[in-house]
Amino acid sequence: MASDFYSVIPILPLLDMMKMARDVDKGEQVTLKGRSVRVVEKMTAKTGKHGHAKIHLVGVDQQGKKVEELMGAQQEVAQTNILQEGTCTCQIMLFHF
Numbered sequence: 001m002a003s004d005f006y007s008v009i010p011i012l013p014l015l016d017m018m019k020m021a022r023d024v025d026k027g028e029q030v031t032l033k034g035r036s037v038r039v040v041e042k043m044t045a046k047t048g049k050h051g052h053a054k055i056h057l058v059g060v061d062q063q064g065k066k067v068e069e070l071m072g073a074q075q076e077v078a079q080t081n082i083l084q085e086g087t088c089t090c091q092i093m094l095f096h097f
Contacts (some may be wrong), residue, residue, distance in 0.1 A: 042056070
């Protein structure tokens with residue numbers, strides 16, 4: 001005999017993925033200075049005499065605060081994956097023998 005019941009399972013976002021600073025584009029969600037921000041401006045400086053370019057990222061967090069960070073183009077940045085939050089209703093069938 002099978003008994004049916006429904007369970008609500010929360011949908012969780014994925015973990016952060018690392019991405020090179022030079023590959024970050026406007027509008028992406030990244031972590032700067034420990035805060036999750038949406039990139040609104042990206043500026044790239046030319047390579048200097050030692051051959052390393054600098055990236056200046058400006059982002060806005062959920063409270064509207066501006067966060068700026070200057071880093072090397074080879075440095076990695078955590079890219080935050082935003083998924084649509086919600087729940088999934090799943091049917092679970094139990095069989096009793």
